[in-house]
Amino acid sequence: MVGARRCFARNGFHATSMQDVLKEVGLSAGAVYRYFSGKDALIEAIADEAFAVLRDAFDEAARQSPPPLPDELLAYVLRKCFAGTGFETEQEFGQLVLQVWGETARNEALGARVFAAVSVMRAGWTAVVKEYQRQGIMPADVEPEYAARTLMGCAMGFIAQQALFGDLEVGQMQQGLRGVMRMEVPNPS
Amino acid sequence: MVGARRCFARNGFHATSMQDVLKEVGLSAGAVYRYFSGKDALIEAIADEAFAVLRDAFDEAARQSPPPLPDELLAYVLRKCFAGTGFETEQEFGQLVLQVWGETARNEALGARVFAAVSVMRAGWTAVVKEYQRQGIMPADVEPEYAARTLMGCAMGFIAQQALFGDLEVGQMQQGLRGVMRMEVPNPS
DNA sequence: CAAAGTAAAACGAACATTCCTTCTTGACAA
DNA sequence: TTGTCAAGAAGGAATGTTCGTTTTACTTTG
Structure with missing residues (x-):
């Protein structure tokens, strides 16, 4: 499964043939088809x-x-994503996530699951933003959901950049975001 | 070309067959292969x-x-991306960008061009951050490049969310980011 | 003995691409 | 105005290949 993951991250789900996967994992067709009903099932699992x-x-x-x-x-969050999940490199994880995002457009079942998962994430982060506002850290006139989605977007953008270049460290984005948080906005309109 | 774009955005580059494209654009194989040497050339152009x-x-x-x-x-930036570029919906544009990002992993030529383009973007935004610092808007102890990449990540994350759900308006992310910029950070460490 | 895997062959379907035919256009001569 | 013709453009069936998958008989492992 880790080998299939590497194939898919490297070449995408549909540009990777079953033969590629079989060669990478070092198994025969019979072995893989014993556990996965087909390529689609393998894609969904991964x-x-x-x-x-x-x-x-x-x-x-x-x-x-x-x-x-x-x-x-x-x-x-980002360190959690990249650490101890059995992925070879951070870039490889990012590339696989990019493939999954792209696949949601055409795989309805997968899209539904992604949507459900993201809804949960969004709710959780919205609650966090509300807590910021309760503590007076975040301005009260900001719609919590919008701020939550902005922060999630930051994380997603980091993952995308990691997939594309692989040269970004979590600490760098942390420092960058901290700088944005500490900006002095001239005209509080 | 606009039809091919729609196909690729909907189904991804490699899960879209030439027959799909031909049907969508209403042309025959001979017509398309007169202008593009093959599927790869079409993908690269789009x-x-x-x-x-x-x-x-x-x-x-x-x-x-x-x-x-x-x-x-x-x-x-985001409004510029989504407006007047001949894309049917904002979501469709996002989905196509996601496909392009995913394709850079396996298409070296495309990856090189994306890398070059992003390098230019990064430099420009780093200059902007430095200008913020000169004006005292952004704390001086932040590495400009990190802040620039964080902001780019925000934009990329927005595009990704737009691709996945299509229910996010630019104004919402603007409000969310403004909220983050106006935060009161308790312990300036 | 049984579960799990191997190796190789074979299958139809789908695929990108080619090749030959047909249509369209526009300049030019009668 | 009309007819001719060459060249460009598009059509579409045919081709050879690759892919996912299944099947079969055989081997390893516990």
Whole structure:
């Protein structure tokens, strides 16, 4: 399964042939088809696994009480995503996530599961933002959901950049986000 | 070409057959193969086009003087991406960008071009952040490049969310980012 | 003995691409 | 105005290949 993951991350789900996967994992067709009914099932299993890593990391981070500041929260999530999930490199994980995102457009079942998972994430992070507002850290006139989606977007953008270049460290994005948080906005309109 | 774009956005580059494209654009194989040497050439042309939209929007935004605040800058970029580029919906554009990102992993030539374009974007936005620092808007102890990549990540994350759900408006992310910019950070460490 | 895997062959379906035919256009001569 | 013709453009069936999958008989492992 780890070999199939590497194939899919490297070449995409549909540009990877079963023969590629079989060669990479060193098994015969009979062995793989004993456990997966077909290529689609294999794709779904691997997409599910990859997205579960995302969901769990986001979810766990949002449950911390009191919630750390956004930059720390994001760093926590991203480190959680990239660490101890059996992926060879951070870039490989990012590439696989990109493939999963792309696949949701055409795989309705997968799309529904991704949508459900993201809804949970969004709710959790919205709650975190509300807590910021309760503490007076975040301005009260901001719609919590919008701020939550902005922060999630930051994390997703980090993953995308990691997939594309693989040269970004979590600490760098943390420092960058912290800088944005600490900006002095001239005209509070 | 617009029809091929729609096919690729909907189904991905490799899960879309030439027959799908031919049916969508209403042309025969002979007609298409007169202008594109093959499927790869068609993919590259469409990927280039999509990414050029991104590059131009980022580039143009970064050249504004004096630079607007990040939330306005981001809103400007995203609106520029989504408007008047011949794409049917914002979601469709996002889905195509996702496909292009995923394709860079396996198409070296395309990856090189994307890398070059992003390098330009990054440099421009780093310059913008430095200008913020000169004006005292952004803390001076933040590495400009990190902040620039964080902001780019925000934009990329927005595009990804747009691709996945299509229910996010630019103004919402602008408000969310503005909220983050206006946070009161308790312990300036 | 039984579960799990191997190796190789074979299958139809789907695929990208080619090749030959047909249609369209526009300049030019009668 | 009309007819001719060459060249470009498009059509569409045919081709050879690759793919996912199944099947079969045989081997390893516990």
